[in-house]
Amino acid sequence: DTGVSQDPRHKITKRGQNVTFRCDPISEHNRLYWYRQTLGQGPEFLTYFQNEAQLEKSRLLSDRFSAERPKGSFSTLEIQRTEQGDSAMYLCASSFSTGTGTSAFFGQGTRLTVV
Amino acid sequence: SQKIEQNSEALNIQEGKTATLTCNYTNYSPAYLQWYRQDPGRGPVFLLLIRENEKEKRKERLKVTFDTTLKQSLFHITASQPADSATYLCALPLRAGNMLTFGGGTRLMVKP
Numbered sequence: 001d002t003g004v005s006q007d008p009r010h011k012i013t014k015r016g017q018n019v020t021f022r023c024d025p026i027s028e029h030n031r032l033y034w035y036r037q038t039l040g041q042g043p044e045f046l047t048y049f050q051n052e053a054q055l056e057k058s059r060l061l062s063d064r065f066s067a068e069r070p071k072g073s074f075s076t077l078e079i080q081r082t083e084q085g086d087s088a089m090y091l092c093a094s095s096f097s098t099g100t101g102t103s104a105f106f107g108q109g110t111r112l113t114v115v
Numbered sequence: 116s117q118k119i120e121q122n123s124e125a126l127n128i129q130e131g132k133t134a135t136l137t138c139n140y141t142n143y144s145p146a147y148l149q150w151y152r153q154d155p156g157r158g159p160v161f162l163l164l165i166r167e168n169e170k171e172k173r174k175e176r177l178k179v180t181f182d183t184t185l186k187q188s189l190f191h192i193t194a195s196q197p198a199d200s201a202t203y204l205c206a207l208p209l210r211a212g213n214m215l216t217f218g219g220g221t222r223l224m225v226k227p
Contacts, residue, residue, distance in 0.1 A: 033213075040219070042219050042220050043215075043217050044217070048212055048214050050212070056212065101149075102213055104149075104215065106151075106158030108157055
């Protein structure tokens with residue numbers, strides 16, 4: 001297993017376009033998280049799946065953001081009608097639930113630039 | 116509101132010295148706290164987790180303390196090396212499910 005994989009690594013899009021990012025977690029991990037990180041800041045939590053169930057999505061930044069995890073494997077994060085303020089690094093992480101407090105394994109992120 | 120503060124100024128130290136980074140939090144009662152390392156253009160990498168009933172945790176040259184009364188964690192790197200240069204992030208759980216909220220990170224620069 002090569003860890004958490006994200007695709008693409010970089011995406012440049014025009015304002016108003018839709019973009020979709022993919023995350024492949026570590027295969028035995030049942031939890032998957034999406035974070036956003038802007039320059040000089042720590043990652044900001046967006047949403048969380050346990051298997052295929054999206055258990056927390058209230059922190060998605062707006063209704064333009066949506067995420068799916070069909071069949072509890074890979075996940076996609078979609079941003080509709082992109083705005084310049086959406087430019088950031090989008091990070092995916094996965095973990096295996098063994099009770100309270102488990103480490104998260106992060107991917108390398110997708111850097112989005114909206115022009 | 117809940118807040119995590121890390122020194123936003125870079126910490127510059129000489130190789131071989133001990134680096135000490137601080138994480139302060141307010142309006143939390145976390146069951147645990149985590150530290151991550153992040154290199155430029157890469158995702159964070161987990162380093163250490165310390166639980167609320169643990170005062171101190173060690174891993175090789177790393178040591179973390181957790182004072183729930185002061186609401187503070189200290190992260191130490193002993194015998195620092197230039198390869199330790201990176202941004203270090205502390206993280207607390209939002210709630211069950213290990214959803215994390217991160218501090219802004221402190222950039223450490225170790226000079227040879």
